[in-house]
Amino acid sequence: MRLTDYTDYALRVLLYLSVRPAGLSTIQEISDAYGVSKNHLMKIVQQLGELGWVETVRGRNGGLRLAEHSRALTVGEIVRKTENDFAIVGCFGPTDEGHKGCVIQSHCRLQGVFAAARDAFLAELDKHTIGELAHPANDLARLLNIPVRTPIPAGEFIPIRHSSLNET
Amino acid sequence: MRLTDYTDYALRVLLYLSVRPAGLSTIQEISDAYGVSKNHLMKIVQQLGELGWVETVRGRNGGLRLAEHSRALTVGEIVRKTENDFAIVGCFGPTDEGHKGCVIQSHCRLQGVFAAARDAFLAELDKHTIGELAHPANDLARLLNIPVRTPIPAGEFIPIRHSSLNET
Numbered sequence: 001m002r003l004t005d006y007t008d009y010a011l012r013v014l015l016y017l018s019v020r021p022a023g024l025s026t027i028q029e030i031s032d033a034y035g036v037s038k039n040h041l042m043k044i045v046q047q048l049g050e051l052g053w054v055e056t057v058r059g060r061n062g063g064l065r066l067a068e069h070s071r072a073l074t075v076g077e078i079v080r081k082t083e084n085d086f087a088i089v090g091c092f093g094p095t096d097e098g099h100k101g102c103v104i105q106s107h108c109r110l111q112g113v114f115a116a117a118r119d120a121f122l123a124e125l126d127k128h129t130i131g132e133l134a135h136p137a138n139d140l141a142r143l144l145n146i147p148v149r150t151p152i153p154a155g156e157f158i159p160i161r162h163s164s165l166n167e168t
Numbered sequence: 169m170r171l172t173d174y175t176d177y178a179l180r181v182l183l184y185l186s187v188r189p190a191g192l193s194t195i196q197e198i199s200d201a202y203g204v205s206k207n208h209l210m211k212i213v214q215q216l217g218e219l220g221w222v223e224t225v226r227g228r229n230g231g232l233r234l235a236e237h238s239r240a241l242t243v244g245e246i247v248r249k250t251e252n253d254f255a256i257v258g259c260f261g262p263t264d265e266g267h268k269g270c271v272i273q274s275h276c277r278l279q280g281v282f283a284a285a286r287d288a289f290l291a292e293l294d295k296h297t298i299g300e301l302a303h304p305a306n307d308l309a310r311l312l313n314i315p316v317r318t319p320i321p322a323g324e325f326i327p328i329r330h331s332s333l334n335e336t
Contacts, residue, residue: 001169001170001171001251001253001254001256001286001289002169002253002255002256002257003169003256003257005258007257008257008258011278012270012272015272015276015278033271034270034271034272035271075278075281083169085169085170086169087170088169088170088171089170089171089175089176090173090176102180102202103201103202103203103311103312104180104183104202104308104311104312106311107304107307107308107311108183108301108308109296109300109301109303110179110183110243110301113243113292113293113295113296113301114171114293116292117288117289117290117292117293118169118289119292120285120288120289120291120292121169121285121286121288121289122285123288124281124284124285124287124288125281125282125285127281128277128281132277133276133277133278133281135277136275139275140272140275140276143271143272143274143275144271144272
């Protein structure tokens, strides 16, 4: 029992973008970070854009960023959109795509049992948001080669008053 | 997200045998009843025999029957044995079979989320036994072309006293 690589990679893209503190990312960067084919990711990013979960900025300095509201997306919401087949057993799917209907389908209780199991699976995924999974952010960012802190411009540098550290 | 046909057919074999009131069944009968290839079923029946869930009687009048204790088997117990892959996402499986480890694996919370979802799925399946699913037995038997009642030998025929039906 597996989810598709498509779902796996969609979650990884969202996780990458949620760990990135600011600025835009490119598909190339995400592809390099995970070692996953850029072609695979392009189709996924397109869907994530269509769903409004990822914002894309076109042009030479363009790229992707997570839509702010996407931090609240649950893993269940994502998986329901990216996974194209939740037919746990053949009789859940359409009978016209090469699957002959099962002869006991009209009286088989297994269908209800598997539907309940699928719902329990998704209910568990609904307990967790992308924003929550993006922790520990610094550790994830390090593993993904994302610069954790943007350098502070020289003019805005405010030195810590060391004396104040000892005041309590 | 699907279970394998192997698991689907294993459940159907157990269901068939649990609906059969007495006597032995053949793989040919089960194959005919479901319209599923006999070759597929032979491998499955062999495993069910090795697990002690199905008893096989060899010889000309041989066949299969459900081991009595198998009525108490839960769907979860069966699926755990027949499904060879519960790696919901790539990083659950062994890295040596063509799957490159995911770079964030050491700090990724998704693994725990998916493991909990898989456990919730199986916990739901553990609530139901094969014996329970074998109802309504007569309806299922009819759909599977299983003779529901063995004919009563002539000498044991006890006529209903119609007069008693009116006594209350």
